[in-house]
Amino acid sequence: MKCIVCVKQVPDTSGVVAVKEDGTMDRAAMATITNHDDLAAVEAALRIKDATGCKVVVVSMGPPPAEGMLRELLAMGCDEAVLVSAREFGGSDTYATSQILAAAIKKIGVEDGDIVFCGRQAIDGDTAQVGPQIAEKLNLPQVSYVAEINVEGKDVTVKRLLEDGYMTIKVQTPCLLTCVKELNDARYMSVGGIMECYQKPLEVYNYETLKDDPLIDVTTIGLKGSPTNVYKSFSPPVKGAGMMMEGADKATVEKLVSILNDKHII
């Protein structure tokens, strides 16, 4: 058994969001972090490793500096890392990204008993599409919005976090789970883990590595293979301070109702 975890390095949106003149995001000007939902997926895999001793492989598609993030995940306890990186892959939307990641995961190899983990969605794109598309392309059963996991042999019982409640599902491995950050609190890197992380295997998959996979084709990868085109990125205008009303009396409530009515909210 092994766990394969897909991870994305994203801009740290808790700081300043830098936008270039052409409206696209200036990623180079922003600090980067590991996507929160993906960290929960890594932690979930590491907890399975703690319990079973299984191997954890992390895979990320991104530019060469994403190696830094992968080394940090190795320092947390992951065993191997794969960086999927090539000019041909640049500009991919969710469709093209999932083609490439699915091909990479196929190369790593999904066997009986394996679990593929993804974060629910990345904080930069917020689409929540890549995980489910990878599952489709790998022909794996998938469960999204996972907030609790119990592995017993080949059975995985998961709790899905939905807007109005939970749904409990039992699924058999091999499968793909997309995790929400509420699933757990990711562990810190350890001192020993950090000292070892540069000795652990990190393989780079470029276009040459993956080109023979039927999923990889100029019409299905990179900017050219992406059906989605980003028209513009911008920081939304700052909202006003709003209005505070205090009091539990009838007059205040009537005033509130009247304001909401005027704005066609109620």
Next chain:
Amino acid sequence: MDLHLSKEQEMLRKMYRDFAENEVKPLAEWVDENEAFPEETVKKMAKLGMMGIYFPKEYGGAGADVLSYVMAVEEMSKVCGTTGVIISAHTSLCCAPIYENGTEEQKMKYLPKLCSGEWIGAFGLTEPGAGTDAQGQQTTAVKDENGNWVLNGSKIFITNAGYANVFVIFAITGVSTDKRGRKKKEISAFIVERTDPGFSVGKHEKKMGIKGSSTCELIMEDCVIPADRLLGKQGKGFGIAMKTLDGGRIGIASQALGLAEGAIEETIKYTKERVQFGKRISQFQNTQFQLADMHAKTEAAKWLVYSAAMKKQNHEPYTMDAAMAKLVAAETASDVTRRCVQLFGGYGYTREYPVERMMRDAKITEIYEGTSEVQRMVISANLGVN
């Protein structure tokens, strides 16, 4: 000297910062107010390998270097001086002398448990009549008819004492006479366990700062320990103590450095928020110049501390470097934290903000593990000024 951090050191710094911010900072005020030893934090640090950072893996350490240890003490002390000194005393004053002077059996017995944090370590040199004058020891160790050592005496101001399982203790094992006929105490080092018969932990000191650090008296009344607990050669204890304190001073210098940096960070944040006379106080030149001076002094101290750490790592002589690092870092910490309280004004004097705590915590760095005056003695002696 190359002061570029390695990739691993950069990553360690990031981990220490995340840990300090999320796990240590939220408890710092509580630790101080309640004089509470942060046991849970120590367990978490131990799990991450922070209780044996620079010792080799074969002894259970994390296999990093001295600078990586220094950065851990620095980052914890930025937010909590108590947490910083717990790591420092454990690592520099207990693990280090066992690692540097212990037999293979002693190292294999104690280091894995100390490095994993299962056991906490402490060091007992100071006595009521032997502070700076470490030769004034009164504690004795005598061999009994079974070959065991019997220790009698007491130690004071022992950091980590209330929670430590292993103590490196110094005691007089004889008196020798030099060529001129002068009598000299022969001091030896021993490893004492908390559960040894006749050993007990006494009064807990109430302190001005680092209030969560457990500072107690140790009492040995016919404390019997086996012969194999002698650490290093008989009669070589004073040298072991002085060498251990050289390393310890790098740890305390790191604590002082962290306290200064932490106070500056808090003060920059505050002066950008606090408005007086219609301006943020960061816009006043006094604030700007004060913070510029403080930062420059702290950076200078940092170079001394890091340089001493790298010399220790490279097995170069570092006695004077450690003394200079501690002298400058400790005096900087005291000066900087005091000035930070002044920039905060009345609020700085209240316990609502952390700078008053940092000022109280900083003072001890000028006193323990060799006062600033002792550091000056070490430095001047190394310069041949006598």
